[in-house]
Amino acid sequence: MSETSFCVAKQHKARKQHRCHSCNTLIQTGEIYLRVTGKWPENDGIARFSYHSDCRATEETLNRELTEYGEDYATISELLDYNPYDVIPLLPDAVAERFSSQIKKIRTRNPDFCPPDILEIIKAGQGNQLAFTALQIRILQHVAANPEKLTAQQVGHNLKLFGRINHPIGRLIAKKTIRISKDGLLCINPDGLLYIQNALPVH
Ligand SMILES: [Zn+2]
Helix, strand or coil: CCCCCCEEEEEEEECCCECCCCCCCCEECCCCEEEEEECCCCCCCEEEECHHHHHHHHHHHHHHHHCCCCCCCCCCCHHHHHHHHHHHHHHCHHHHHHHHHHHHHHHHHCCCCCCCHHHHHHHHHHHHHCCHHHHHHHHHHHHHHCCCCCCCHHHHHHHHCCCHHHHHHHHHHHHHCCCECCCCCCEEEEHHHHHHCCCCCCC
């Protein structure tokens, strides 16, 4: 039995209606859509799925930011249920529209799902093609407030993020917004500081 996995994504013009595997709404005839063909370890044979291009791009971004990518790939709908606080602010308008009934239910249950200052930083990052989650921003703010004083473990303890801390800190390092000093202490980089300052009142 071969263990080989592969995944190929190609754009096509729809000759008939398809259903998007991410948002479950229809892709209309004539629309450009993404056809993803692949073989994954968990299923036999080759599988093929259709996607709105922006649904697929958003799903991949969210998986990169929120999950150990590839280990437990999740759909946007699953991620919305699992972590609406981080997911809702990262959805582009067109994608959010396709999930509007699910989002409406979440907002009804929790009207203050994301503080305005964190939303500001998320928007600033998106303007530069950088996706920050609300959790990553809380970490960034905490590191900025305690430059070169805290280890990753201490940040996790202070923000009560046991078990979830290594992946978001790794993502922030990959985005060059923070770094770890020789002594294992977290420092904020100028780019990281710039994003945080967007949310601070000007004196
Ligand atoms: Zn879709």
